[in-house]
Each structure stands twice: as C-alpha cells, then as structure tokens.
Amino acid sequence: MQKFEWSDKLKVGVPMIDTQHKELIYAFNDLSDAIESGNGTSAIKKLLTFLKYYAEWHFENEEGCAARHQCPIADTNKQAHARFLEIFSNLQVEYRESGASEAIARQAHQQLADWLVGHIMKIDTQIGQCISHAKSTSQA
Numbered sequence: 001m002q003k004f005e006w007s008d009k010l011k012v013g014v015p016m017i018d019t020q021h022k023e024l025i026y027a028f029n030d031l032s033d034a035i036e037s038g039n040g041t042s043a044i045k046k047l048l049t050f051l052k053y054y055a056e057w058h059f060e061n062e063e064g065c066a067a068r069h070q071c072p073i074a075d076t077n078k079q080a081h082a083r084f085l086e087i088f089s090n091l092q093v094e095y096r097e098s099g100a101s102e103a104i105a106r107q108a109h110q111q112l113a114d115w116l117v118g119h120i121m122k123i124d125t126q127i128g129q130c131i132s133h134a135k136s137t138s139q140a
C-alpha cells in the first residue's frame, strides 16, 4: 500500500489547511501500515470514524476560506469535495452491509487516499494561492 510523504508538493501555503491535510494524509498512512501488517480489518473502523467527522469539518473550513476570499475555483473545489463524500458514503454502506475486512480497508485506501493527494495537488494548491494572494493584498 502506498504511503505519502508530506512534502512541499502538497503544501498549499495556508497553515490551517496544511495542518488539516497532514492529519488526513497521516490517517491514510496509518491505514496503509495496518494493511501491511495484516491489521486492516481493525484499522478500517477507526479510519471511517475519523473521516466521518474530520473530512466534512475540513471541507467546510476550506470551502469557507475559499468563499470568503472569492476564489474562482471555489465551486470546482466544492464539487470535488462532494465527490469525495459520495465515495466515502458508498464505502460506509458497504462497511455496514459486509462488515470490516482487509478488502474494504484496501478499497478505502485506494479510492480515498489517491483522491486526496491528487485533489490537494490539483485544486487545493490553487485555493491556497488564491487565499495567500488575497491576504497579501488586503494587508498591503
């Protein structure tokens, strides 16, 4: 299972957002470790519980910032978050129906971790630039 190093490529330049992204990435790395050591079945419950609160809360924070600073990509970002929550909700349904398993742990990692990293690099970095720019001009 792939693990993700925190690096400048993932930094969006807004400390609050970067901190929250780090938490999310570390949670997926924990899942990855658990899968590698055969503990995916117990780790998946922890991940789903964490994401249920943290992902939505993080998206709300980020969307709030993007809206306040009138970032042109704010809507695209919102739609992308909705897509994540849809994938997440499908996983929750599957988890409820079939229970915890190594298979669902792997599926969660594949579907959500890759999405997250791609999303941060493609969209959140632009949100970050917009917010940083808005802040630097408003302080000038």
Ligand SMILES: [Fe+2]
Residues within 6 Å of the ligand: 062, 077, 081, 119, 123, 124
């Ligand atoms: Fe985002």
